[in-house]
Structure formats: C-alpha cells, structure tokens
Amino acid sequence: MSSVKEQESVGRLMGFFKEWDNGNKATRCRILNNFIDCNQGKTGPELEQEFSQGASLFLARLTTWLRLSYMFGTCLKEILQSISIFLSAASSGRYKVEFVEVGGILTLLEILGLNQINEQNKVEALKVLQILARAGRKYKELICESYGVRSIAECLAKSKVEETQEQSQVMLDLLAHGNPKYQTQVYKGLIALLICESPRAQQLTLQTLRTVQGIVQTAHTAMVEPLLAVLQSVHLEVQHEALQLIRELMVTDVRSALLKGLVTLLRPSRKENPKNRPQILDDPAAPLISDALPTFIQQAASAKAIGMLARESSELCEELIHLRVIHHLLYAMGNTAHTESQRQASLAMEYFISLFPVVEEQVRMEIGDNLFRMLMENAETLYMRLSKVHIDILLSNQVNILRVKEAPESPR
Structure with a gap:
C-alpha cells in the first residue's frame, strides 16, 4: 500500500516538474505564488515531505532560473521569496550549502549593483543574504570573500529608498558581529560611507559605526576627517548621531585628533569643498542661501560638541584649553x-568660565566687565545683544591660556 502511495507522490512530483519545465513566465509565476502561500514557515523535513523527498530538485530549478533571468527582473521577487522559504526553514543546512555551491551569493550581490533592478527586489535579495549571514560565521566569511561588504555598502550609499537602506544597514551589522576575520573590513567600509550624499544613509552608517566601534575597539585615524565633515549636515538627526559617536571615541586613540579638529573648526576657513556641498543649496526652487552655510553649520556643531565634551570630564576640559579652545570660542561668539x-x-564658554577661575579671570580681562556680565547673565541670548564694538573685541581676542590648574599670579 505504501508503495502505491509513494508511486503516486512521485507521479505528482514529476507532473509538477514537467509543468515547471515546460511553463512560460506566467505559469512559473503562478507556481511560485502558490508555493509561497502554502509553504511559509515550513521546516526542512516538511518541505521534503511536500516534494516527496525531492525538494532540492525544485530549489535547483529556482537557483538556475534566478541566475538566468535576474538581469531582466522576471518574477525576481517571487523567486527570491521562494528561495528564502528554503533557506530559512528549520533544519535547512543542506539547502544553504546547495544554494551557495551554485554561486547563489554572487548572484545576490550582483542584483544589488544593477540599476535596472527595482528596489523591492534588492530588498528581497538583502533578506536572503541576511538569512545566510545569520546561519553562522562560515557564511559571513563567504559573503565577505565575494566582495559583499563593498556591494552592500554601495547599495546603502546609492539607494534612494529607505527600506533598501535599512536592510543594507542590517546586513552590514550582521557581517560585523561574530566575524573576526572580516570585521575590520566592515569597519573601514562604514568609514568610507560617511561621505555619501544621502542623509539617511549617513545616519544609518553612524548608528552602525557606534556598534562596530565597540567590536573593533581600536579606532582608525581615517575616521577623523570624514566624521568632522559630517558636522556640515543640515539634518539634525545626522548631526546627533555624529556627536554621539564623537563622544564615544573619546576613549580611543583618535581622541586627540578629534579634539584638535573640533577646536580648529571654531575658526573655519571660508574655502568650501564642493563635494561636501549639500544638494539643497543647488535647488533653484530653494531660497538663496550663502555658500558658506555648511561651514557655519559645522562651526556651530563643533561648538556644541565641545560644550558636550567639556561636561563629560575636567580632563577633557583641560585638554581643550591647551588647544586654545577659549580663544577660538570667543572668535565663534x-x-x-x-x-x-x-x-x-x-554656552560652551559659560561652562568653561564656571569651571576654571583662571579662564574666568582671563576672559573678563580680555572682553571687559560689561560684555563678561552680559555673557554670564544669559549666554543663550548673548548674540542678540552684541554691539559692533563687542563683535570686534570677540573677533580680535588674544586669549592664550596654557595652564588651568591655578590662576596666574599677576594679570597680563
């Protein structure tokens, strides 16, 4: 009796494969949609039972059609979703090996780089890659060896669709965890993404960098310049993430370089790098905005960062003062x-004055009692009450405090 049932099952399977092999695009799309509807969440053994122990034969057909048709987008979403069912099934290690052995990873990465592929299909490709990455270190290494970090980072940088960007971020985060052989490669790839044009991509990159920094521990000096450049962003969410990363980097080897860079930005050069110019400034429909705006935004963000770091520890305060931060803050004021x-x-200046008597004394002597009193009464609104004389005093100040442990014995 069982032999009869087995023969019937095999007959149904052969009929199914015959329909697939002889079917046109519409037929195959219908078969895939039926498969997706009926097999979501099934385990490996359940899929084998569904296909009379021939599930691998159907997976092979799927991967073959994927490789032949992915550039044309033919039922691509349905193919990728069907493959996901196989690879995500419990006890599906065999299917993962079969998919990888026929070049599945390379095909998925190529999909990410094709301009003619729509964003939803790229999202599906990223989800399949995530399934593999979650399967363990071996698959993460295979993805990285296939230049996966570069492909996924480029997808994140170039995509205009938020879902694609978010799925790319998830993928990079997965590759950074539990992958010691390639975690530095992922880290450097994220640093390279800091200069991309998309604000959302920058925000996601900064968020991921904060996580990955904790994994690699040692900060790369190449991060300093692009990270400081991010402070030119007109998007507050990007600036917020950048400031949080700067704060966390204060316990790494790039601390001194970051502090020096922040102080330098308080007195910026008027020369602007066209590559860092926000696209909004070139929009003919937008109001006329000064070319120097990104530089001034960066100056404000730098002052904000310095105020934030000064409140972190007196040690950071002293290091900033040795970099002549008081002179530069007065200039920025x-x-x-x-x-x-x-x-x-x-606001930053007010804090330094409140913390160190020597700063209070030197600043009072430099800017005069009247302006000093205005600053301490309400630092937040000081800019609204400055006269031309006050501005000249601030811009031409010569404060040069070298020690903060104690006040000088005599005035200058």
Missing part, C-alpha cells in the same frame, strides 16, 4: 553670519 554658532559657543 563674534560670528554674526550664523547665530547658532554664536549661541553654542557662548
């Missing part, structure tokens, strides 16, 4: 071209 720079610089 006089920047009438950007009120946020003035506001953030005044």
Whole structure:
C-alpha cells in the first residue's frame, strides 16, 4: 500500500516538474505564488515531505532560473521569496550549502549593483543574504570573500529608498558581529560611507559605526576627517548621531585628533569643498542661501560638541584649553553670519568660565566687565545683544591660556 502511495507522490512530483519545465513566465509565476502561500514557515523535513523527498530538485530549478533571468527582473521577487522559504526553514543546512555551491551569493550581490533592478527586489535579495549571514560565521566569511561588504555598502550609499537602506544597514551589522576575520573590513567600509550624499544613509552608517566601534575597539585615524565633515549636515538627526559617536571615541586613540579638529573648526576657513556641498543649496526652487552655510553649520556643531565634551570630564576640559579652545570660542561668539554658532559657543564658554577661575579671570580681562556680565547673565541670548564694538573685541581676542590648574599670579 505504501508503495502505491509513494508511486503516486512521485507521479505528482514529476507532473509538477514537467509543468515547471515546460511553463512560460506566467505559469512559473503562478507556481511560485502558490508555493509561497502554502509553504511559509515550513521546516526542512516538511518541505521534503511536500516534494516527496525531492525538494532540492525544485530549489535547483529556482537557483538556475534566478541566475538566468535576474538581469531582466522576471518574477525576481517571487523567486527570491521562494528561495528564502528554503533557506530559512528549520533544519535547512543542506539547502544553504546547495544554494551557495551554485554561486547563489554572487548572484545576490550582483542584483544589488544593477540599476535596472527595482528596489523591492534588492530588498528581497538583502533578506536572503541576511538569512545566510545569520546561519553562522562560515557564511559571513563567504559573503565577505565575494566582495559583499563593498556591494552592500554601495547599495546603502546609492539607494534612494529607505527600506533598501535599512536592510543594507542590517546586513552590514550582521557581517560585523561574530566575524573576526572580516570585521575590520566592515569597519573601514562604514568609514568610507560617511561621505555619501544621502542623509539617511549617513545616519544609518553612524548608528552602525557606534556598534562596530565597540567590536573593533581600536579606532582608525581615517575616521577623523570624514566624521568632522559630517558636522556640515543640515539634518539634525545626522548631526546627533555624529556627536554621539564623537563622544564615544573619546576613549580611543583618535581622541586627540578629534579634539584638535573640533577646536580648529571654531575658526573655519571660508574655502568650501564642493563635494561636501549639500544638494539643497543647488535647488533653484530653494531660497538663496550663502555658500558658506555648511561651514557655519559645522562651526556651530563643533561648538556644541565641545560644550558636550567639556561636561563629560575636567580632563577633557583641560585638554581643550591647551588647544586654545577659549580663544577660538570667543572668535565663534563674534560670528554674526550664523547665530547658532554664536549661541553654542557662548554656552560652551559659560561652562568653561564656571569651571576654571583662571579662564574666568582671563576672559573678563580680555572682553571687559560689561560684555563678561552680559555673557554670564544669559549666554543663550548673548548674540542678540552684541554691539559692533563687542563683535570686534570677540573677533580680535588674544586669549592664550596654557595652564588651568591655578590662576596666574599677576594679570597680563
């Protein structure tokens, strides 16, 4: 009796494969949709039972059609979803090996780089890659060996669709964890992404970098320049992530370089790098905005970062003061071209004055009792009450404090 049932099952399977092999695009799409509807969440043994122990034969047909048709997008979403059912099934190690052995990883990565492939199909390809990455270190290494980090990073940088960007971020995060052989490669790939044009991609990259930094521990010096450049962003969510990463990097080897860079940005050069120019400034429909705006935004963000770091520890305060931060903050307070720079610089200055008597004494002597009193009464609104004389004093200040442990014995 069982032999009869087995023969019937084999007959149904052969009929199924015959329909697939002889079917046109519409027929195959219908078969795939039926398969997706009926087999979501099934285990490996259940799939084998469904296909009379011939599930691998159907998977082989799927991967073959994928490789032949992915450039044309023929039922690509349905193919990828069907493959996902096989690879995500419990006890599906055999299917993963079969998929990888026929070049499945390379095909998925190629899909990410094709301009003619729609974003939803790229999302599906990323989800299949995530299934493999979650299967263990071996698969993560195979993805990285196939130049996966570069392909996924480029997908994140170039995509205009948020879901694609988010799935790319998830994938990079997966590759950074439990993958010691290639975690530095992922880390460097994220650093390279900092200069991409998409604000959302920058935000996601910064979030991931904060996680990956904890894994690699040693910070790469190549991060300093692009990270400081991110402070030019007009998007507050990007600036927030950048400031949080800067704070966390204060316990790494790039601390001194970051502090020096932040202080330098308080007195920026007027020369602007066209590559870092926000696209909004070139929009003919947008209001006329000064070319120097990104530089002033960066100056304000730098002052904000310095105020944030000063509140972290007195040690950071002292290191900043040795970098002449007081002189540069006073200069930024006089920047009438950007009120946020003035506001953030005044708030940071108020904190340094409250912490160190020598700073209080030197600043009072430099800017005069009247302006000093205005600063301490309300640092946040000081910029609204500055006269031309006050601005000249701030811009031409010569404060040069070298020691903060104690105040000088005599005034200058």
